[in-house]
Amino acid sequence: MRRGGGHRARCLRFFIFPPxxxxxxxxxxALRVGCGGGRRGLWALSGASAAAxxxxxxxxxxxxxxxxxxxxxxxxxxxxxxxxxxAKCDYLRxxxxxxxxxxxxxxxxxxxxxxxxxxxxVSVVADEEFLPFKEDTFDLVVSSLSLHWVNDxxxxxxxxxxxxxxxxxxxGAMFGGDTLYELRCSLQLAELERxxxxxxxxxxxxxxxxxxxxxxxxxxxxLTVDTDEIQVNYPGLFELMEDLQGMGxxxxxxxxxxxxxxxxMVAAAAIYREMYGxxxxxxxxxxxxxxxxxWKFHESQARPAQRGSATVSFGDLANIGGLLSTEKK
Numbered sequence: 001m002r003r004g005g006g007h008r009a010r011c012l013r014f015f016i017f018p019p020x021x022x023x024x025x026x027x028x029x030a031l032r033v034g035c036g037g038g039r040r041g042l043w044a045l046s047g048a049s050a051a052a053x054x055x056x057x058x059x060x061x062x063x064x065x066x067x068x069x070x071x072x073x074x075x076x077x078x079x080x081x082x083x084x085x086x087a088k089c090d091y092l093r094x095x096x097x098x099x100x101x102x103x104x105x106x107x108x109x110x111x112x113x114x115x116x117x118x119x120x121x122v123s124v125v126a127d128e129e130f131l132p133f134k135e136d137t138f139d140l141v142v143s144s145l146s147l148h149w150v151n152d153x154x155x156x157x158x159x160x161x162x163x164x165x166x167x168x169x170x171x172g173a174m175f176g177g178d179t180l181y182e183l184r185c186s187l188q189l190a191e192l193e194r195x196x197x198x199x200x201x202x203x204x205x206x207x208x209x210x211x212x213x214x215x216x217x218x219x220x221x222x223l224t225v226d227t228d229e230i231q232v233n234y235p236g237l238f239e240l241m242e243d244l245q246g247m248g249x250x251x252x253x254x255x256x257x258x259x260x261x262x263x264x265m266v267a268a269a270a271i272y273r274e275m276y277g278x279x280x281x282x283x284x285x286x287x288x289x290x291x292x293x294x295w296k297f298h299e300s301q302a303r304p305a306q307r308g309s310a311t312v313s314f315g316d317l318a319n320i321g322g323l324l325s326t327e328k329k
Contacts, residue, residue: 102138104131105146107248128156133163140164143172145289148205157218167298170220176227176288177205182276183240183285187260190268194261208290220294222301228289233282237269240285 080086101121105111111123126132128143128150141160150156160170206214212225234240244250277283295301 102133104128110248129159131159131163135162136165137163138165139168141168141170143170143174145173145175147172147174153206154214154217157214157220161219161294161296164296166296167300168296170292170294170296172292174290174292175205176290177207178229178286178288179205180285180287182272182283183237186237186268186272186275187264189271190264194264194267205288206290211290211292215292215294218294219296221297222293222295224291224293226291228291230287230289231284232287233278233284235281236283237265237272240283 080089098119101117101119103111103114103121103123104126105123106125106127108125111125114121114123124132128147129152141164143160147153147156164170208225208227212223215223215225234243272283273281
């Protein structure tokens with residue numbers, strides 16, 4: 001038996017929507033799907049980044065801020081990679097493997113364009129609000145920029161929670177309320193000027209303040225919610241709208257206006273450039289993204305202390321040194 005042969009790899013099952021296997025791999029490798037040393041991960045970090053060159057100007061010498069000889073580590077890893085059977089010592093990195101990846105999307109053509117992966121993969125056409133999977137099936141569910149089009153978000157969260165195994169984790173990203181605010185404002189002002197009124201052209205979004213409550217109500221625990229903004233520059237409004245259509249992100253609200261007059265669009269493009277334009281003539285588009293992590297409850301998870309069980313008041317923190325001395329005596 002080779003070294004490490006006595007360890008049995010834990011095989012995990014998860015699904016991701018929309019079908020972006022590369023995103024799943026990146027998320028799992030980067031986050032190890034955990035919040036603390038006791039949590040399991042999908043993959044161990046490959047270690048490739050550890051061999052990267054030090055930044056320009058970095059001192060190669062030893063010291064409190066540079067305890068490791070990075071050049072020596074590079075030599076060690078290069079030597080190991082050139083051995084006749086380099087994989088025989090990878091048993092720790094292989095401790096957890098992916099048994100199956102399920103890719104889900106509401107659009108069958110999107111599944112045809114899915115990124116190929118070495119992981120065994122199955123594609124399923126399904127709606128996030130009506131997931132066709134049994135309860136306690138998956139170790140991980142990943143949703144990448146899909147849930148902002150869901151009508152019943154609380155139901156979708158409940159569906160995801162149901163198909164997770166106990167101690168399973170949900171990692172999601174969805175567009176937030178400030179997404180495309182430049183486009184929204186420009187179109188509204190142009191319509192008011194040219195047509196005497198306006199209708200919504202950018203879909204409604206969930207507020208980050210509601211997200212934690214919705215996840216908690218669906219049954220998730222140990223919640224983490226964060227927000228970020230990505231700004232992309234475009235030659236103009238028309239190029240932005242063309243790309244949104246190519247992403248499948250065109251407005252599909254029931255109360256949308258079926259047609260925009262060309263003169264209104266031209267006016268909106270001019271307003272966009274005047275109000276938000278960059279010095280080089282391009283225009284920015286802001287995409288606000290909410291990130292969320294939630295776990296399905298398991299007995300092994302840490303729990304908050306019972307309310308009222310604290311023995312020290314926040315007001316006593318200024319005298320923490322004295323309190324510790326008293327306890328030692």
